[in-house]
Amino acid sequence: MTTEMNRALEQRVLVLAPIGRDALVTRDVLARAGIVAEPCASLAEVCAKFEEGAGALLLAEEALTVSGLALLSRAVGAQAPWSDVPIIISTGAGETTAARVRAVSSLEPSGNVTILERPVRVFTMITAVQSALRGRARQLQMRDLHFQVQRQMEALTAERELRARFVSLLAHDLRGPVSAAMLAAQVLLRLPERLDPRRELGVRIKRNLDRIEHMVRDILDASRVQAGQPLPLRLEACELKTIIADVVEELNLLHADRVRLDAVEEVHGIWSADELRRAVWNLATNGIKYGAPHAPVTIAIRRVEGRARISVHNEGAPLSPDDRRRLFEPFARARSAEASIQVGWGLGLTLVRGCVEAHGGQVSVESGVEEGTTFTIEVPLDARPFQPRAFSPEALDPPSTVVAGAR
Known part of the structure; x- marks a missing residue:
């Protein structure tokens, strides 16, 4: 799934209003305000689409069955630590109903719940949904920032491990020619002046120091490449x-x-x-x-x-x-x-x-x-x-x- 598709899913409003054409009317009202709404037929469908991504949920009290609320509560509770999808519940006016109590008690511990009493003015509903989506957008920004920092930390950790491995290999590879050059130099210093096998020892020293010079050159040139700098060429x-x-x-x-x-x-x-x-x-x-x-x-x-x-x-x-x-x-x-x-x-x-x-x-x-x-x-x-x-x-x-x- 592309990033654009993910963004579209994360910004949509899932609507559940089972009476008559309420869900379709709500979708059209929100669409005129530039808000993408997607009607659902049941709480099970809401939960399935919620897991794919949603900016907010707009639910009618009449749809909040006991079994459906249990599904929704599990889905809401399973969100990532950074996620707290806003849930707007439209309820009937008057005394608190049993369904309303169940909804609030089921979702409040882990949910971000707002209650709107009907009749709801169109302007009130739109502003409530817009406010919910703004809050959701801030959550998504924090998520993206979190993942960006996490990727940077992983890259730093990987680079640190590479440096440690590199230093280990470098020490191992440099030890050989340095030791050989030092040994040859020590032998050279101990020789009586009248003996002159020094040329062969000098050749050994030169050969091993050349190896070191090549290693250092490779390291410096690789650093240039990694930094995006062109290698200097003698054309x-x-x-x-x-x-x-x-x-x-x-x-x-x-x-x-x-x-x-x-x-x-x-x-x-x-x-x-x-x-x-x-x-x-x-x-x-x-x-x-x-x-x-x-x-x-x-x-x-x-x-x-x-x-x-x-x-x-x-x-x-x-x-x-x-x-x-x-x-x-x-x-x-x-x-x-x-x-x-x-x-x-x-x-x-x-x-x-x-x-x-x-x-x-x-x-x-x-x-x-x-x-x-x-x-x-x-x-x-x-x-x-x-x-x-x-x-x-x-x-x-x-x-x-x-x-x-x-x-």
Whole structure:
């Protein structure tokens, strides 16, 4: 049910007047005042529609049977804590009747009851109903505010949990390279000056400090993406096939030739080679870690209508629709990744999205049982219009060279 339909139900007046055409006449009178009224045939129908939503109830005393009042009392008592739907009962003039006593005693403990004695002037009835609806509108505003605050609290709680998990993972991942670098430095300091295996130790220190630098860079860039800020790019004229071939070569050294390159032509453009390399690396390593074991990961490159397209495909268990919707958010990981033994921060795909959007492109994912999972990046051949302040003309070949290569 749409929000508009819910609002309409919450603003209607349910009318129960069983004698003659009273209910229809009441509906028409209220309609002329701009109030939507809905006649009901019994208290059971009133209760059923009350649970769907109502702004107020307008009931005739004659309809208040013992069994019907019991139903209505239960429905009124079952309202949410914020809800107190106004109930207007029209009664006969004169002494208090048994039906009136039953109604008030049944509904007063949990109900918001107003008594109107007949004959009721039209103006009096309309103002009573309008007053009831204004009170109901304030209740609904408080409800919406309550739910808004509740959603914000849930979001804050989720963010707090993500931060705690992130800090834990960060501490774990930084401890390794820092410890290795410190150990190498300590050994280096203890060596006699005449011995010189220091170069190898220096290489180890440099390698581990590089890992730390990459982690910090990823964290800072993911924070930029989360804040809606574009990643700063160093744009240059480059060729995509060469960039991706380097990534494939490095990955195959680490993962026993599991990555294949499908590139039928060179694709020239103006991009940040480093950022595209990082994006493809993240997608390919995800395919290796979470795809079918030993199955190849294929990276395909195409030029399509003035754009460069990179697709990274792996076989294996598909991503659920919910995972596909949230994968590019910071710290988000697929359920299969959470259940696996693979440790991750959930930043890789956020960085992919940030890189692609900074180039003026889009990233998408398709996944199914038969076809596997494919991430697709599309970027324009010239990223300069999408981040002009990061563009350095001195870094480029003459524009004619780039355009000719991109044809």
